[in-house]
Amino acid sequence: MIGTVTLNPAVDQTMRVDGPLAPDEVIRVEDARFDPGGKGINVSKYLTAMGTETVATGVLGGFVGRHVAERLESAGIATAFVDIEGVTRMNTTVLAADDEYKLNQAGPQVSPADVDAVVEKLRTRSPGTVVVAGSLPPGLDSDAIDRLARAGPWETVVDVDGPLLRELDAEFELCKPNVTELEAATGREITGVESAIEAARELRGDRFDRVLASLGPEGAVLVSADGVVHEPAIDCEVVDTVGAGDALLAGVLAATDAGADDADALHAGVVSATAAVSTQGTTLPSLPEPTASGVD
Template sequence: MIATVTLNPAVDQTVTTEQPLSPGEVIRVDDAQFDAGGKGINVSKYLSEMGTETVATGVVGGFLGRFVTERLAAQGIESRFVDIDGTTRLNSTVLATDGEYKLNQRGPVVSDAEVGAIVERLTSLSPDIVVVAGSLPSGLDTGAIDRLARAGPWETAVDVEGALLRELDAHYAICKPNAPELEAATDRSVDDRESAVAAASSLRETGFDCVIASLGADGAVLVTADDVVHEPAIDCEVVDTVGAGDALLSGVLAARDAGADDAVALHTGVVAATAAVSTPGTDVPPLPEADESGVQPVSNS
């Protein structure tokens, strides 16, 4: 079973307008989409859709926190969140004709004691893998992530900002930076596949068994001590990039959980990420069945 930890979850609001945004102008939209969000939560949503057992954990608070847990329950996703006094944040994405705009709140303060309560949740769940993903809330630093990684016998995967990757001290099974995060974590330029592999190899040597780097139009690379795999991007119309990296990581984890090798796992992740960027919002879009080669990239549950 794969447990996810979202230390700074959110309600993701996505609105679409058929006009550009202009200062001082009132833009009216017909509707808005609201999803339970945060990187770890997104991973659990994709894992569940792919038929992989998962439980979402972390901290929630206030009326937006209740929305998160109620929405996950309605989607059939098990959760074991810790309640806090603050209010879960609201993240807004505006898809306009002149671009994609994002307004992300910082979120509530979270204490070390509440991290300890998450550890207790994880210990009771006994997961095989723990995924710690997303931004850190006020009150916590990377020591909280290291604490979660060291708290049990599970393997830990991490998806956080590049600057935070540099500060981690525990050993991790997987990390998943995008190209800017890979640059920030290694002080190396990432301009193409070769430079991405070199940077990922350098990052892997600092305490990560496997580095999965998403490279946008260049696809993704997966680097371990024994293997380097590249998967090209799939041509599609990009509608909304929010959640693409979460979908990529989820696909890799689901495929590995099913016994797939690294090449199939990365292919699965890129297929899932393609579906994510082709659909607005952070709810899981329809995922494709087996491709022409017979590879089963995902299995809809």
């Protein structure tokens, strides 16, 4: 089983408007979606869609947190969240005619004691892999992620921003930066696939067994002690990029869990990411069930 930890979950509000955004004008919203979000939650959603056993954990609070819990329960996603006093944040994506705009709240205060409670939730479910993903809320730093990685016999996967990747001290099975995060974590400029591979090799160091880097229109690379795999992007109509990296990670983890090698696992991840960007918001797209040879 794969457990996911989201320490700063959210409700993802996705709105579409016909024209560009302009100051001092009332913008009429054509439609809006409210999806439970946060990177770890998204990974559990995609894993569930692929038939991989998962449990979503982390912290939830207030009326927004209750909405997240209710939506996940109605979607059939197993949860084991810790209740906190603060109110879970709301993130907003506006899909306008000229561009895509994102407004993300910082989130409520979370304490190290809350992290200890999350650890106990994980221990009662004994996952083989734990994914710690997303931003950290006020009150926590990189020590919280290291604590989660060292707290059990599970392999830990991390998907956080670049500066935070540099601060981690524990050992991790995999990390998943995008181009911006890879640049921030290594200080290298990424100009294409080859420079991304060199940066991923540097990032591996002695903390990350594998580095999965998402490269947008150039696909993704998976770098490990066994070598490098590059999977080109699949041509498709991009509707919304929200959750694309989470779908990539979920596809790789689901395929690996099914016994696939790195090449087949990366292919499964890119297929999953393609389905995600073809769907508005973090609505669950139709995803293939991974097998030991990749995807069906």
